[in-house]
Amino acid sequence: MTELKDRVGEVIEASTTDFVAQAYELYQLPPLGSLVKTRDEPVELYGIVYHATTGSLEPGRRPIARGRDEVAEEEIYRSSPQLLKLLKSEFSALVVGHREGDKLYHYLPPKPARIHGFVYQCRPEEVREFSQSFDFLNILVNTRLPVSMEEVVAAVLRQMSQAHEDPHAFLVAAGKELAILLSGQFSQLKAILGRL
Amino acid sequence: MSLDLAKVAAQVGRMVTRLKDSRQERQERLQHALGVLGDEAFDLGALKEKIAASKTTWLVAGLVDRLAARYQASPTPAEFSVLAADGSHIDVDRHRSTRCYLINIGSVILRYGAEPDAILESFPQLYSDDEDLVIAHPGAKGREQPVEGALLGIKRAVEECRHLAQLAATQPPDSTSLALLDGSLILWGLEAYPEFVTEALLDRGFIRYLEEAKRLSSDRRLALASYISFPRSTDVVNVLRVAICPYQPADCDRNCPPGKARECDALAGVQDRELFLNLLEPGERSALFISPSKIVKHYGEHQVYFFYLRVDDEIARVEVPRWVAEDKDLLELTHALVLDQCRRGHGYPVALTEAHEQAVVTAADKEEFWQLVESLCLEEKLPIPTSAKSFSKRMRWV
Numbered sequence: 001m002t003e004l005k006d007r008v009g010e011v012i013e014a015s016t017t018d019f020v021a022q023a024y025e026l027y028q029l030p031p032l033g034s035l036v037k038t039r040d041e042p043v044e045l046y047g048i049v050y051h052a053t054t055g056s057l058e059p060g061r062r063p064i065a066r067g068r069d070e071v072a073e074e075e076i077y078r079s080s081p082q083l084l085k086l087l088k089s090e091f092s093a094l095v096v097g098h099r100e101g102d103k104l105y106h107y108l109p110p111k112p113a114r115i116h117g118f119v120y121q122c123r124p125e126e127v128r129e130f131s132q133s134f135d136f137l138n139i140l141v142n143t144r145l146p147v148s149m150e151e152v153v154a155a156v157l158r159q160m161s162q163a164h165e166d167p168h169a170f171l172v173a174a175g176k177e178l179a180i181l182l183s184g185q186f187s188q189l190k191a192i193l194g195r196l
Numbered sequence: 197m198s199l200d201l202a203k204v205a206a207q208v209g210r211m212v213t214r215l216k217d218s219r220q221e222r223q224e225r226l227q228h229a230l231g232v233l234g235d236e237a238f239d240l241g242a243l244k245e246k247i248a249a250s251k252t253t254w255l256v257a258g259l260v261d262r263l264a265a266r267y268q269a270s271p272t273p274a275e276f277s278v279l280a281a282d283g284s285h286i287d288v289d290r291h292r293s294t295r296c297y298l299i300n301i302g303s304v305i306l307r308y309g310a311e312p313d314a315i316l317e318s319f320p321q322l323y324s325d326d327e328d329l330v331i332a333h334p335g336a337k338g339r340e341q342p343v344e345g346a347l348l349g350i351k352r353a354v355e356e357c358r359h360l361a362q363l364a365a366t367q368p369p370d371s372t373s374l375a376l377l378d379g380s381l382i383l384w385g386l387e388a389y390p391e392f393v394t395e396a397l398l399d400r401g402f403i404r405y406l407e408e409a410k411r412l413s414s415d416r417r418l419a420l421a422s423y424i425s426f427p428r429s430t431d432v433v434n435v436l437r438v439a440i441c442p443y444q445p446a447d448c449d450r451n452c453p454p455g456k457a458r459e460c461d462a463l464a465g466v467q468d469r470e471l472f473l474n475l476l477e478p479g480e481r482s483a484l485f486i487s488p489s490k491i492v493k494h495y496g497e498h499q500v501y502f503f504y505l506r507v508d509d510e511i512a513r514v515e516v517p518r519w520v521a522e523d524k525d526l527l528e529l530t531h532a533l534v535l536d537q538c539r540r541g542h543g544y545p546v547a548l549t550e551a552h553e554q555a556v557v558t559a560a561d562k563e564e565f566w567q568l569v570e571s572l573c574l575e576e577k578l579p580i581p582t583s584a585k586s587f588s589k590r591m592r593w594v
Binding site: 058061077078079080081082083084085086 | 304306307308312313314315316540546550553
């Protein structure tokens with residue numbers, strides 16, 4: 001079951017292939033490669049965090065350097081408490097599957113996420129269940145992302161392996177799957193395996 | 197067609213040449229003014245009496261202490277909050293079918309100390325009822341003043357003060373805070389309107405909220421002030437004019453008819469801020485003065501005092517009501533916290549910057565607002581006639 005404490009943000013942009021969510025707390029972002037989900041009843045959409053940014057809430061107001069006379073970074077936020085309200089952290093998630101009822105699908109759902117849909121970090125048992133199948137890797141490998149595919153795939157597998165009892169066995173199985181997916185792209189496969 | 201800058205360039209050139217030529221003379225006048233200001237031989241009591249007896253064509257600040265007095269800021273308290281309210285508005289557009297206006301108030305609470313925090317909010321309010329659109333004379337039927345243009349600006353200032361008093365009320369007893377407004381505490385624009393308008397907006401509006409703040413200050417350390425950046429006032433220079441006037445008392449109309457050379461013209465064109473930029477060191481405040489505007493008779497115990505404050509290379513005018521001016525602790529708190537806010541905000545109080553950011557209504561916002569009004573009217577099948585002038589401005593054709 002998902003709980004309030006698993007809630008990490010809210011969808012502010014959505015398309016068939018991905019969604020962007022604003023984190024509720026500045027800098028409180030789900031890690032790169034982690035599995036998150038959002039609901040559009042009766043469907044739950046699963047996404048993999050592939051990118052995150054922190055910046056000004058308003059496009060026209062850029063942050064400026066403030067710490068010249070401060071001893072520690074925290075002092076900047078202490079002496080300008082408004083900063084926490086004027087900055088925002090956002091993360092983007094690639095949709096890699098969905099759940100309807102009890103059935104889990106490792107391909108795109110019929111509709112994109114809803115704007116203002118709550119985004120939850122998936123718990124280990126859910127990550128374990130989702131990663132029983134490696135079919136989602138196909139979407140990751142074949143999508144053009146602002147971050148290199150090798151980085152994201154390796155991050156996903158590292159994250160997911162932590163939810164398994166035997167992380168090593170999980171990574172070996174994933175490596176075999178990747179060897180098939182990237183059979184003609186040896187350098188990419190090598191780059192991923194080197195990051196696990 | 198946009199502005200043809202090529203045609204303006206020559207005129208700008210002539211203006212700059214003129215400014216350059218007059219620079220030397222202005223500098224001499226400023227030096228003269230500084231000499232008068234620093235003249236310790238002045239008897240403050242006698243000068244006060246002379247000011248009281250004089251009839252001048254310009255407004256002269258009231259004196260409280262030595263003209264050239266200067267004070268350093270006291271340290272800021274360990275725990276304090278700064279509250280600010282600022283507003284912006286969408287004016288009545290007589291070319292639109294719907295008569296209404298909107299005031300958007302931005303409000304800010306910044307808490308400093310062990311548990312720093314910030315609350316930034318905006319409160320848009322639409323006004324379209326008959327009693328909102330005009331200020332009516334309570335006794336004489338038919339006498340009314342439409343709330344638009346400059347008067348809407350004044351109504352906005354009243355709303356800013358109302359929100360500021362509300363913010364002050366949220367502060368716990370025994371807390372320390374400064375409530376800040378942008379601009380002047382003196383709603384001098386009301387001088388142009390009939391008395392019943394002043395009574396509605398000032399006596400039953402602005403003053404009432406100042407009163408509320410004063411009441412709140414009884415059980416919490418609360419100061420209230422307004423901040424004027426780059427002021428153009430000459431109230432203190434005018435004191436010097438009276439001081440050097442050879443007539444006792446000064447009476448401009450009787451002694452110096454138009455065309456006659458006047459001794460006090462040796463100080464003409466000098467502004468208070470130039471005077472105090474030379475007198476004050478960074479962080480220091482000037483002596484207190486009493487604002488001389490005609491409208492201040494309405495202010496009673498909230499009579500407006502002011503001091504100049506040097507923030508780095510700028511002089512700001514800080515206005516406070518009498519209950520702050522006469523309380524040494526609140527006055528020093530105002531000085532310390534305004535200065536602290538300016539230092540945190542790169543020269544301008546950070547709370548006012550953020551309140552403004554919350555309040556600001558851009559040209560694009562205005563256009564969207566009117567589109568919303570018109571689309572909702574259309575949904576309800578209400579006719580929305582607009583003027584041909586408005587239409588021609590929006591649909592530009594060749």
